[in-house]
Amino acid sequence: MDLSGKIAVVTGAAMGIGKAITEKLLQNGATVVLLDVNETAAKTLMEDLSKQYGQDRTLFLSCNVESEEQIKAAFQKTVETFGGINILCNNAGILNESDWEKTVSINLLGVIRGTYLALKHMNKTSGGRGGVIVNTASMAGLGPLISCPVYTATKHGVVGFTRAMSGASTALGYGVRFNVICPGFVQTELLSDPNSKMGQFSHLVDVIEQMMIKDGTLNATEVADSVLEMVTDETKNGAALMIFSKGKQYITFPSM
Ligand SMILES: NC(=O)C1=CN([C@@H]2O[C@H](COP(=O)(O)OP(=O)(O)OC[C@H]3O[C@@H](n4cnc5c(N)ncnc54)[C@H](O)[C@@H]3O)[C@@H](O)[C@H]2O)C=CC1
Numbered sequence: 001m002d003l004s005g006k007i008a009v010v011t012g013a014a015m016g017i018g019k020a021i022t023e024k025l026l027q028n029g030a031t032v033v034l035l036d037v038n039e040t041a042a043k044t045l046m047e048d049l050s051k052q053y054g055q056d057r058t059l060f061l062s063c064n065v066e067s068e069e070q071i072k073a074a075f076q077k078t079v080e081t082f083g084g085i086n087i088l089c090n091n092a093g094i095l096n097e098s099d100w101e102k103t104v105s106i107n108l109l110g111v112i113r114g115t116y117l118a119l120k121h122m123n124k125t126s127g128g129r130g131g132v133i134v135n136t137a138s139m140a141g142l143g144p145l146i147s148c149p150v151y152t153a154t155k156h157g158v159v160g161f162t163r164a165m166s167g168a169s170t171a172l173g174y175g176v177r178f179n180v181i182c183p184g185f186v187q188t189e190l191l192s193d194p195n196s197k198m199g200q201f202s203h204l205v206d207v208i209e210q211m212m213i214k215d216g217t218l219n220a221t222e223v224a225d226s227v228l229e230m231v232t233d234e235t236k237n238g239a240a241l242m243i244f245s246k247g248k249q250y251i252t253f254p255s256m
């Protein structure tokens with residue numbers, strides 16, 4: 001899939017992995033709409049991006065993925081401005097085991113809200129042009145991160161939702177591919193002060209530190225390279241890609 005002229009929307013685009021995905025898509029010719037709640041970080045990033053890629057290749061819209069109304073308005077604005085949506089990266093996520101309902105609302109429900117609302121514009125059976133949705137899960141979507149049970153649950157949910165949507169989209173002729181990335185530890189703000197984010201499990205912070213020492217960490221650009229692969233490789237549909245510091249691997253799930 002050639003990205004020139006393609007319209008991409010990235011959630012949680014102001015920082016970390018979302019910022020790296022945004023830059024990667026821009027470098028490869030796409031126009032990118034950045035959605036985020038952090039207006040300060042987004043504005044600084046936008047100044048940089050418009051200098052590098054031109055003012056007409058990017059648009060920032062303040063949008064909280066907890067709000068169906070805000071996502072709907074952001075997609076409407078994207079379609080009015082650029083004519084459609086070809087690529088959606090549902091990437092926004094948090095780690096907060098104390099406010100676990102917020103964690104579910106952003107990490108899992110945000111992905112579902114984003115997907116259903118984007119399909120209204122992308123689904124070929126309702127006048128859309130098709131495309132691809134790449135969701136950001138985690139290695140914690142494949143196995144347990146014991147200090148973060150709710151985070152783990154949301155990421156397992158994202159993996160399952162993506163795979164089921166891929167099957168539904170194929171069966172119903174939506175023309176939209178669905179893939180999911182499962183990175184290990186990535187050097188971003190999300191990893192800062194982990195102790196404070198684990199609520200009642202904060203005494204298990206050593207487990208995380210040991211895992212990071214053993215497994216190493218990735219930088220966000222390495223993760224964005226994998227997102228690019230899943231966007232552009234049209235053979236990938238329903239794929240789950242594990243990304244770790246020593247390489248990457250497509251997951252083979254048991255067949256049902
Ligand atoms: N950093 C890591 O070790 C890993 C992160 N991930 C996942 O990658 C995704 C991105 O995380 P990072 O870049 O590491 O975190 P980050 O904290 O650096 O960036 C997250 C971005 O999402 C935005 N955001 C947060 N809540 C939002 C909301 N309600 N609506 C819209 N935007 C919102 C933030 O403002 C921020 O710009 C998350 O889904 C996270 O779970 C997956 C595996 C490992």
Ligand SMILES: CCCCCC(=O)/C=C/C=C\C/C=C\C/C=C\CCCC(=O)O
Pocket residue numbers: 095137138139140142143144145148183184185186190191194208
């Ligand atoms: C401070 C915690 C930050 C959490 C961010 C994140 O998502 C990082 C995840 C890193 C590691 C994944 C955790 C658990 C992995 C367990 C098993 C994986 C099994 C994979 C397989 O072979 O099937």
